[in-house]
Amino acid sequence: MINFRAGLSALLLTTTLGQPVFAADFSDPTWPCIQRKVERLSIGLMWPHPVEEAKIEGPTGEAVRDLAGALTLRRVSLEEAEARIAEFVGEHGAAEPLISQVFVRVFDQVARRRSTIMDGIADFSLGQIAQSERIEEARVEFDSLLNVENPDYDKLDSLEEQIDWDERIYIDRQKNLTYVCETPVLLEKRLFAIAQMLMQVVED
Template sequence: MKLGTVVAICVLTASAMPATAADFSDPTWPCVQRKVESLSLGLMWPYPVDPEARPASDAQQSDIAELVGYLSLRRVELDTLQPRVSSFAQSYDGNADVLGMVFSDVFDTLSKRRERIIQGIGDFSLSQIALADQIETARIEMDALLDKSEPDYDRVDALEEQLDWDQVIYTDRQRNISYLCETPTLLERRLFSIAQMLQQVVQEQG
């Protein structure tokens, strides 16, 4: 990456980000948060989970799928999940194997969603780097034109207009970076909370 590009990114980002700066050593990760690409089910769920395990019946499979779909909805607040979890656990006597299948499916759904978001952040960051490079190139050309004894003012005007527009686009996009960077963390926290909720009913009813 060109030094000028890095400088342009830092200058433009400073107006749109908090005082804490991201580490640009990884161009695909502009976030302050540490990048964790993949999560581990075993770090969240203490009971054995057989990846080949299948529900004992169609009814059980339907119950698991319904609960998994509900738990995976980000718009559903965590505080509202407990009644559904408790009701499900009572139906299956707090069976750790059944609840393990529930968490395994929730983990698979949310961790894949999280990985797609991280990939999207990477694509976003690279597009911002490309735009910063374009801005820096236009600045260098404009400075070179202005240093001439007879500048091409039509070209200078065109470059200035392009620079103004590109900088507006860059800054406008950059305002979304805090939200984008927080989303993988929120999904990770949701998974931990769901794991703890399911573990609690296993311990209470198992």
């Protein structure tokens, strides 16, 4: 019989992502990950410069938008991101307000993407809890049907097949949990790395 919370604890304790191991807190059913839940990122913790949105028109404004869009893409490696930043600076300069606007746009896009993923994790967790409860209820029904004087073995066979199928789905989904929980962390790491690259440009 599957115990969602106990099984999840065992699974999550195998993955730390190189981060401190946090005790899983199942008081929040929307967060099944061992990583500490951070609802929203703070731009001020990553970027020490003013972040007021400013309109940048013309070719420079278009270049800011293009660079920010590229930096948010995970398929763009950090090495390529660094090269794109250097190319941008070579063409448009490294004035702090200009570079700040690049990071503001990167931060907003990544934060929105991360928020969507966090919502997906909540749906995933609640779905797994519901699946676990269905399996438990079916197990109880199976035991009840088995203990009557003349069991209906056809019904028992059908119910057992359904339990086996539901358990297989549950386990298959659990295998994806490590990746699901890593994704917000990877986005945070990338955002911090990009902030460091851009700050280096401003400081230079």
